[in-house]
Amino acid sequence: MELSEEQFRRYARHLILDEVGEEGQEKLLQSRVLVIGAGGLGSPLLMYLAAAGVGTIGIIDDDRVDITNLQRQIVHATQRIGDLKVDSARESLARINDGVTFELHPLRLDADNAADLIGRYDLVADGSDNFATRYLLNDICTRLKKPLVAAALSPFEGQLSTFKAYLGDGHPCYRCLFREPPPPGMVPRCEEAGILGAVAGVVGTLQAVEVLKEILGLGDSLDGTLLIYDALKVRFHRIRIAKDHECPTCGVAAFANHA
Ligand SMILES: [Zn+2]
Numbered sequence: 001m002e003l004s005e006e007q008f009r010r011y012a013r014h015l016i017l018d019e020v021g022e023e024g025q026e027k028l029l030q031s032r033v034l035v036i037g038a039g040g041l042g043s044p045l046l047m048y049l050a051a052a053g054v055g056t057i058g059i060i061d062d063d064r065v066d067i068t069n070l071q072r073q074i075v076h077a078t079q080r081i082g083d084l085k086v087d088s089a090r091e092s093l094a095r096i097n098d099g100v101t102f103e104l105h106p107l108r109l110d111a112d113n114a115a116d117l118i119g120r121y122d123l124v125a126d127g128s129d130n131f132a133t134r135y136l137l138n139d140i141c142t143r144l145k146k147p148l149v150a151a152a153l154s155p156f157e158g159q160l161s162t163f164k165a166y167l168g169d170g171h172p173c174y175r176c177l178f179r180e181p182p183p184p185g186m187v188p189r190c191e192e193a194g195i196l197g198a199v200a201g202v203v204g205t206l207q208a209v210e211v212l213k214e215i216l217g218l219g220d221s222l223d224g225t226l227l228i229y230d231a232l233k234v235r236f237h238r239i240r241i242a243k244d245h246e247c248p249t250c251g252v253a254a255f256a257n258h259a
Pocket of ligand 1: 165172173174175176177244247248249250251
């Protein structure tokens, strides 16, 4: 693939980095990333991925823009209240970079459609706000051997990790960390608990950095660790996640099944 004149100018600040260069930019342009949720995390994530020239971006979201979203979901706008979030997001993103192909999936990810959708992409970024989706993504991405960059929010805190449990020993999955989802209603979602909007911006932006690093093969991966951002105490912690060899998703027995 040859970069066009316009691409040379648009990505000039990537191209002058030894760590990216033409080869790295071409990798980004040829990559296919699936983003789950065009919400608080998905907004900055999508904007930076589009700006960086990730060639094809899939967006899954079945929701519509609501006025209560706009305090944190910065990819949307007041005039688009009532529109599908995938349409609203595409409008903003195409304004940032019209060289990106967007594949819109206005649906809810479930056990019936997940494998087919995820199978079409190189990497998945989870910005969803519910445990059913989080566990489903973990299980299917492990099975299909797709890297999963997953983030979660609480009112003043964010968590971020990358899962590549299909690589075997030393590579845990989300279920190694939390075997089962909490009982319904135990952990309130943003809608119920509230959130300082900019916290979603910090974590969604970190998520974008990790997605780009995974595609480019740059630096340290978060694989095997969990990054925790505490906004009130202004602290970042990074803790190690142990692989659970009994894990139903990525443990010994599970892998025998997958092979
Ligand atoms: Zn596991």
